[in-house]
Amino acid sequence: MMPETTVMHRRRFLTAVGAAATAVALPSRLFAAGAMPNTKRPNFVFIFADDLGWGDLGCYGNRQIKTPFLDKLAAQGVLFTQFYVNGSVCSPSRTAFMTGHYPATHGVHGHFATHAQNKARAMPNWLDTKAHTVTRLLKDAGYTTGHFGKWHLGSGDGAPEPGEYGIDEYRTRSSNGPQLEGTSDPYFRAKSTSLIVDRTIDFIEKNRDKPFYVNVWTLIPHATLHPTDEQMKPYKRYAPRGVPYKGAKQIYYATVSDLDQQVGRLVKRIDELGLGDNTLIAFSSDNGPEDFDIGNAVHSGIGDTGPFRGRKRSLYEGGIRMPFIVRWPGHTSAGKVDETSIVAGVDWLPTVCSLAGVKLSPDLKGDGEDMSKALLGTPKQRSKPLMWEWRFRVFGDMAHRCPILAIREAKWKLLMNPDRSRIELYDIPKDPTELDNVAEKQPEVVKQLSQKVLKWQKTLPPGPIEQLRGRR
Numbered sequence: 001m002m003p004e005t006t007v008m009h010r011r012r013f014l015t016a017v018g019a020a021a022t023a024v025a026l027p028s029r030l031f032a033a034g035a036m037p038n039t040k041r042p043n044f045v046f047i048f049a050d051d052l053g054w055g056d057l058g059c060y061g062n063r064q065i066k067t068p069f070l071d072k073l074a075a076q077g078v079l080f081t082q083f084y085v086n087g088s089v090c091s092p093s094r095t096a097f098m099t100g101h102y103p104a105t106h107g108v109h110g111h112f113a114t115h116a117q118n119k120a121r122a123m124p125n126w127l128d129t130k131a132h133t134v135t136r137l138l139k140d141a142g143y144t145t146g147h148f149g150k151w152h153l154g155s156g157d158g159a160p161e162p163g164e165y166g167i168d169e170y171r172t173r174s175s176n177g178p179q180l181e182g183t184s185d186p187y188f189r190a191k192s193t194s195l196i197v198d199r200t201i202d203f204i205e206k207n208r209d210k211p212f213y214v215n216v217w218t219l220i221p222h223a224t225l226h227p228t229d230e231q232m233k234p235y236k237r238y239a240p241r242g243v244p245y246k247g248a249k250q251i252y253y254a255t256v257s258d259l260d261q262q263v264g265r266l267v268k269r270i271d272e273l274g275l276g277d278n279t280l281i282a283f284s285s286d287n288g289p290e291d292f293d294i295g296n297a298v299h300s301g302i303g304d305t306g307p308f309r310g311r312k313r314s315l316y317e318g319g320i321r322m323p324f325i326v327r328w329p330g331h332t333s334a335g336k337v338d339e340t341s342i343v344a345g346v347d348w349l350p351t352v353c354s355l356a357g358v359k360l361s362p363d364l365k366g367d368g369e370d371m372s373k374a375l376l377g378t379p380k381q382r383s384k385p386l387m388w389e390w391r392f393r394v395f396g397d398m399a400h401r402c403p404i405l406a407i408r409e410a411k412w413k414l415l416m417n418p419d420r421s422r423i424e425l426y427d428i429p430k431d432p433t434e435l436d437n438v439a440e441k442q443p444e445v446v447k448q449l450s451q452k453v454l455k456w457q458k459t460l461p462p463g464p465i466e467q468l469r470g471r472r
């Protein structure tokens with residue numbers, strides 16, 4: 001946990017970045033979605049890291065990890081400080097981006113595992129191919145679509161390939177269908193982002209003359225991490241002294257820096273191809289950083305959540321509040337830091353469709369909102385609250401172990417167990433650390449938010465709830 005002074009320091013830092021940027025901000029060009037001729041439709045490149053923390057990037061206040069290329073992307077676009085994913089682990093979070101729905105509505109309560117493990121948690125073995133996906137909607141509207149890197153929306157016997165979700169070209173992992181090559185190399189994961197970016201650049205070069213949408217979903221910094229000596233060189237000073245082991249900082253920082261360099265390589269190529277001005281590049285992470293309490297991360301689980309409590313699996317901010325950077329030169333305001341808009345993974349589908357001029361039929365009944373106004377640089381208040389459910393235990397420090405349900409509406413965030421054994425209310429802008437529970441002082445807010453989140457939970461598919469869930 002960060003001391004309060006550090007929290008304030010980071011917040012002042014981000015505010016200062018925002019203030020400085022406002023002075024040089026480019027005018028944002030708003031336009032009516034749907035009014036654009038086909039030739040002007042923007043391309044979309046969605047770079048999605050795996051288990052990267054809110055505080056892992058220089059532009060989010062990290063002083064130790066070198067991320068110059070993502071910092072530059074933020075300086076050229078909009079950086080959001082209140083962006084949420086809708087699941088605290090991989091598959092649920094990814095489901096929300098792809099479908100615009102809360103993942104539990106599709107039965108995706110946890111990560112897709114073996115089919116026996118899925119069954120034990122009342123989960124399907126893959127995301128329903130009938131679900132509307134952002135890729136299918138864009139493909140149907142004339143976009144060429146691609147997906148390179150992690151999939152994790154279902155694999156194993158009978159699982160559909162990514163192509164069945166409206167994706168034209170793909171090479172993935174944790175999936176069926178064509179796999180990323182080189183998996184027998186002991187440094188496969190360390191080199192995987194380079195490989196994913198190579199594939200993405202190929203795809204973009206081939207499709208440069210038509211509108212395209214591509215998911216660039218990295219395998220890192222998800223554990224197990226095994227960076228090359230070359231990647232660790234800049235972090236030599238974090239090597240443990242007098243023993244032959246690598247230090248966790250060397251390992252984790254080298255991994256994030258490689259991710260950053262590969263993002264830089266991709267962005268540079270997009271700009272070289274003359275596509276920068278017509279391409280919206282977004283960067284985020286699927287959930288909070290892994291904890292060193294988990295076996296595969298004991299040597300590396302030190303990702304930074306910034307000022308927040310909670311890590312992967314937790315519904316406290318550190319588990320679900322993520323970096324979100326959007327660059328679209330001439331449209332996004334350069335260097336803007338948006339500290340007020342509350343944006344989420346479920347908003348991705350309606351927002352992308354709005355920017356692409358794709359009309360959504362009312363039967364889609366999405367849980368997200370069109371937040372394109374915020375992406376283009378004007379903060380926007382959302383009209384609906386955000387809600388989460390996590391049915392399983394949370395590992396690590398007691399401070400990360402959250403209740404089962406959470407709801408964020410305006411400044412308030414309520415976390416609770418349905419049996420009311422725990423009720424916590426936080427004023428998030430004032431108390432981002434979630435350490436000052438004001439539930440007893442605000443009974444009316446607790447009443448309203450608890451009614452909303454309990455009503456929502458009743459609409460979700462039933463299933464087993466792990467014994468240690470919601471416990472401290």
Ligand SMILES: [Ca+2]
Nearest residue numbers: 050051090286
């Ligand atoms: Ca993840």
